[in-house]
Each structure stands twice: as C-alpha cells, then as structure tokens.
Amino acid sequence: MELGRALCVVTGASRGFGLTVCRELAARVAPGSWLLLVARSEERLRQEAGRLMERWPGLGISWVAADLSTKEGVRRTVMAADGLKSEREAADTVLIINNAGSLGDISKSFVDMTDVVAVDNYFSFNVSSALCLTSSLLTTFPRCPGLRRVVVNVSSLAAIKPFKSWTLYCTGKAARDMMFRVLAEEEADVRVLSYGPGPLDTDMQEELRTQMADAEMRQCFIDMKNEGKLVDIEASARKMLDIIQTNTYKSGDHVDFYEV
Ligand SMILES: NC(=O)c1ccc[n+]([C@@H]2O[C@H](COP(=O)([O-])OP(=O)(O)OC[C@H]3O[C@@H](n4cnc5c(N)ncnc54)[C@H](OP(=O)(O)O)[C@@H]3O)[C@@H](O)[C@H]2O)c1
Structure with missing residues (x-):
C-alpha cells in the first residue's frame, strides 16, 4: 500500500523514535503531503521542521509546541x-502516530505508589x-470515500509483560493497547496498529x-546497551512503516519489532 499524499500527525516528534519516524515518513510520502510534528520543545521542532523542509521541498511541514499532558496541549x-x-480533498491517507510517552516514576516500586x-x-x-487527541483528529478527518485512515499506537513489550519498577508504564501501555483495540472494533474503515518498537537507544x-x-532490571538494561543489543532506531521506524504499508496485520493488533 502506497501512502500517497498523506496528512501525518506524529506526537513526540522532537527526538527519539518519533523524530526518526518523521524522517523516514518524509522519504516515503508523495509530494503534496503534510507532516505535523508535535512535542513540547519548540526550538527542537523548529530546527527539525527546517531540516525536513530543506531536504523535502515538495512536502508541507508544520509543527506545534504542545504539552500533551494538558487539555490545552491537546486542543x-x-x-x-x-x-x-x-x-x-487531495489526500490519500491520514496517518496519526501516537508516539509521545513517558516512563513515569520508575524509581519507586508498586508499594511506594501512594500519590493519587x-x-x-x-x-x-x-x-x-x-x-x-486521536478521537478529535478522527473527527477532524472523518471517513470519506478514497481516504485511508491509519492510527498507530507506539506500544511496548510492557503492554503485555509485567516488569518490576514499571507499574505506571506497563499499566499505561496495556491500557492504550486495549483502548486502540476498541477503536478498531468500532471504526471498520480505520486501520489500527499497536507497534512495539523494541529497545531503542533514546533518552x-x-x-x-x-x-x-x-x-x-537496571543492570539488565545497562548490559543490553554495553553489549550492543539495542535495536537500531532507523530499522525499527522502517519496520513500523513497512507493516503499515504491507497492510496485512489485523486492525487493533499488537505487533512487535521482533515478530516480523
Ligand atoms: N526507547 C525504548 O526503548 C522504547 C521501547 C519500547 C517502546 N518505546 C515507546 O516509544 C515511544 C517513543 O519513545 P522514545 O524512546 O523515543 O522516548 P523519548 O526519547 O523519551 O522521547 C519522547 C518524546 O515524547 C515527547 N514528549 C514527552 N513528554 C511530552 C508531553 N508532555 N507532551 C508532548 N510531547 C511529549 C518528547 O518531546 P519533548 O520533550 O520535546 O516534549 C519526545 O519527543 C514511547 O511511547 C515509548 O514508550 C520506547
């Protein structure tokens, strides 16, 4: 499946996986496509948008500095x-990539989580x-003949496997996976993918x-880094976009980097 002329919204686009996805997307979409980059760091977004515009003059690149932990940021x-x-009207695809995320307080274990x-x-x-954000964007870009709508939830192995110290992270990722499965059930025309990108060398x-x-657990992650076992971030971004384009996954499914 070609993405064609695409309108793409990518959250957490200022660094890490989101930024890599934007760079890879820019190379795959047709001229006339638009990328909207979302994160809090205005300066980083401005710089990256400038680089993308220079490299891909046929694309529309815009950005919004927004804190998605607030109602105002979502608005x-x-x-x-x-x-x-x-x-x-001219778009073939609307692509919404929910990538922004945080670990939460991983210095605490379950029994220390007392602050509601x-x-x-x-x-x-x-x-x-x-x-x-996803519901509002799907309302902004409603179902329309000839328009493909794709929603990605950047997930994690933590959505399906418990890890010590990750009470918030595991719970949040599991909740998101289920939330997007409901979307897949309700909106038959929307292709929904939860993608686990593998361990990436990011902040x-x-x-x-x-x-x-x-x-x-901490030592395990230190060893993974020292032994060069982290997943190449560009390879993971490419794989995610390949999965979207190959389009054989069941809508709502969780697909991990290592599975395909
Ligand atoms: N890294 C891994 O090993 C790994 C593994 C599995 C899954 N994941 C998932 O992949 C996604 C990206 O992870 P990453 O490693 O690239 O993370 P990261 O390096 O920490 O980057 C997080 C991104 O989210 C943005 N962000 C953070 N808080 C925000 C807020 N309140 N409002 C708006 N944007 C916010 C950050 O930009 P600003 O600071 O500019 O806002 C940044 O662009 C996450 O969902 C993560 O759970 C990562």
Missing part, C-alpha cells in the same frame, strides 16, 4: 491539525491524551539505566 494540536483540513495525583497525571498524559533508555528501582 492546540487539534487546532494545528484543523489547519490542514483544506488539504483533505502523581498517578493520575501519568495516565492523563500517557492514556487520556492519546485517546482524546528513555538512559532513564531506565539510571533511575530504575530494581537493581537487577
């Missing part, structure tokens, strides 16, 4: 996407905002190596 992102509505507000804040960003991995409460 600003939806407003920015609304600005692309005039491009919808901190827990709520975690789920507000990692679960609620992904739901409300998030650095956090795991330095802040994780469980010493054995």
Whole structure:
C-alpha cells in the first residue's frame, strides 16, 4: 500500500523514535503531503521542521509546541491539525502516530505508589491524551470515500509483560493497547496498529539505566546497551512503516519489532 499524499500527525516528534519516524515518513510520502510534528520543545521542532523542509521541498511541514499532558496541549494540536483540513480533498491517507510517552516514576516500586495525583497525571498524559487527541483528529478527518485512515499506537513489550519498577508504564501501555483495540472494533474503515518498537537507544533508555528501582532490571538494561543489543532506531521506524504499508496485520493488533 502506497501512502500517497498523506496528512501525518506524529506526537513526540522532537527526538527519539518519533523524530526518526518523521524522517523516514518524509522519504516515503508523495509530494503534496503534510507532516505535523508535535512535542513540547519548540526550538527542537523548529530546527527539525527546517531540516525536513530543506531536504523535502515538495512536502508541507508544520509543527506545534504542545504539552500533551494538558487539555490545552491537546486542543492546540487539534487546532494545528484543523489547519490542514483544506488539504483533505487531495489526500490519500491520514496517518496519526501516537508516539509521545513517558516512563513515569520508575524509581519507586508498586508499594511506594501512594500519590493519587502523581498517578493520575501519568495516565492523563500517557492514556487520556492519546485517546482524546486521536478521537478529535478522527473527527477532524472523518471517513470519506478514497481516504485511508491509519492510527498507530507506539506500544511496548510492557503492554503485555509485567516488569518490576514499571507499574505506571506497563499499566499505561496495556491500557492504550486495549483502548486502540476498541477503536478498531468500532471504526471498520480505520486501520489500527499497536507497534512495539523494541529497545531503542533514546533518552528513555538512559532513564531506565539510571533511575530504575530494581537493581537487577537496571543492570539488565545497562548490559543490553554495553553489549550492543539495542535495536537500531532507523530499522525499527522502517519496520513500523513497512507493516503499515504491507497492510496485512489485523486492525487493533499488537505487533512487535521482533515478530516480523
Ligand atoms: N526507547 C525504548 O526503548 C522504547 C521501547 C519500547 C517502546 N518505546 C515507546 O516509544 C515511544 C517513543 O519513545 P522514545 O524512546 O523515543 O522516548 P523519548 O526519547 O523519551 O522521547 C519522547 C518524546 O515524547 C515527547 N514528549 C514527552 N513528554 C511530552 C508531553 N508532555 N507532551 C508532548 N510531547 C511529549 C518528547 O518531546 P519533548 O520533550 O520535546 O516534549 C519526545 O519527543 C514511547 O511511547 C515509548 O514508550 C520506547
């Protein structure tokens, strides 16, 4: 499946996996496509958007600095996407990539998780905002003959396997997988993919190596880095886009980097 002229919204696009996905996407979509990059760091977004525009002059690149842990951040992102509505007529694909995420406090174990507000804040960003952003974007770009709508949930092995010190992360990823499975059940025309990108050498991995409460787990991640066992981030981004384009997965499924 060619992506053709695509309208793409990528959250967490300022660095790490989201940024790599944007670079790979830019190389695959047809001229006249638009990429909307979302994250909090305005300067990083501005710089990356500039690089992409220079490299791919046929594409429209825009960005919005928004904190997706807040209602205002979600609203600003939806407003920015609304600005692309005039491009919808000519679009073949709308692609929404829910990539932004955080680990939460991994220095605490389950029994130390006593702060309800901190827990709520975690789920507000990692679960609620992904739901409300996706629903609003699907409303902004409704079902339309000839328009493919694809929603990606950047997931993790943590969605299906418990890890010590990851109470919030595992719970959030599991909730997101189920949330997007419901979307797949309800909206037959929307292709929904939960993709586990594998362990990637990003800021998030650095956090795991330095802040994780469980010493054995922490050492495991340090060893993985030292032994060169982390997954190549570009290979993982390419695989995710290949899965979307090959289009043989069951909508709503969780597909991991290592599975395909
Ligand atoms: N790295 C791994 O090993 C790994 C493995 C499995 C799954 N994943 C998943 O892959 C995704 C990307 O991970 P990563 O490793 O690339 O993470 P990362 O390096 O920590 O990057 C996170 C991205 O999310 C953005 N972000 C963070 N908080 C935000 C907020 N409140 N509002 C808007 N944007 C926010 C960050 O940009 P700003 O700081 O500019 O906002 C950044 O662009 C995550 O969903 C993660 O759970 C990662």
